[in-house]
Amino acid sequence: NGSIIHSTSTNPSPCEGINRCSSWKDTAPRSNPKWHNSPHNNWFSLELTKYRNLIPADKAFSQFAEFNGRLYVTRTICVTKEDHSGLRQSLQTVKGCTDGSYTNRRPQLWKCDPTLTGDTTTCEAEDWSLVGDNGTGFTNFGDNSNHSMTMMVASGSYLYIGFDNENGI
Numbered sequence: 302n303g304s305i306i307h308s309t310s311t312n313p314s315p316c317e318g319i320n321r322c323s324s325w326k327d328t329a330p331r332s333n334p335k336w337h338n339s340p341h342n343n344w345f346s347l348e349l350t351k352y353r354n355l356i357p358a359d360k361a362f363s364q365f366a367e368f369n370g371r372l373y374v375t376r377t378i379c380v381t382k383e384d385h386s387g388l389r390q391s392l393q394t395v396k397g398c399t400d401g402s403y404t405n406r407r408p409q410l411w412k413c414d415p416t417l418t419g420d421t422t423t424c425e426a427e428d429w430s431l432v433g434d435n436g437t438g439f440t441n442f443g444d445n446s447n448h449s450m451t452m453m454v455a456s457g458s459y460l461y462i463g464f465d466n467e468n469g470i
Contacts (some may be wrong), residue, residue, distance in 0.1 A: 303346020
């Protein structure tokens with residue numbers, strides 16, 4: 302279901318095998334109900350449907366930015382009842398998410414504050430919170446047509462966010 306990982310050393314080694322990555326740590330906020338839409342568990346990170354010529358809207362996590370001492374990440378999710386867990390051998394599409402339509406895509410903006418738990422210099426799973434939540438677990442800034450968060454830039458005292466929206470600006 303897509304994740305956020307970080308290296309555990311300055312010179313991390315490749316994974317030794319499936320689920321055996323001693324130089325890497327999963328730090329996604331999986332215990333936060335807004336990650337999966339618990340208890341329904343019908344929100345999944347957007348999956349890739351191609352291996353090259355990617356644009357930001359193709360990615361679950363298109364941008365990371367440091368702003369005011371915090372790490373921010375964009376996440377585009379797919380709202381579906383279909384089970385897309387596990388390791389697959391080929392690319393698949395999901396209606397309304399990766400089939401050329403966007404009716405089931407939703408944007409999220411997550412912020413890590415590493416001072417909340419444990420190591421104050423490293424983001425841990427409990428350090429993440431959803432930003433700009435419209436009350437439904439999405440960060441669309443009041444426009445339901447904002448389906449994919451595809452740009453984030455920190456500049457001076459501002460954090461700029463951009464969306465893909467079929468209606469344009």
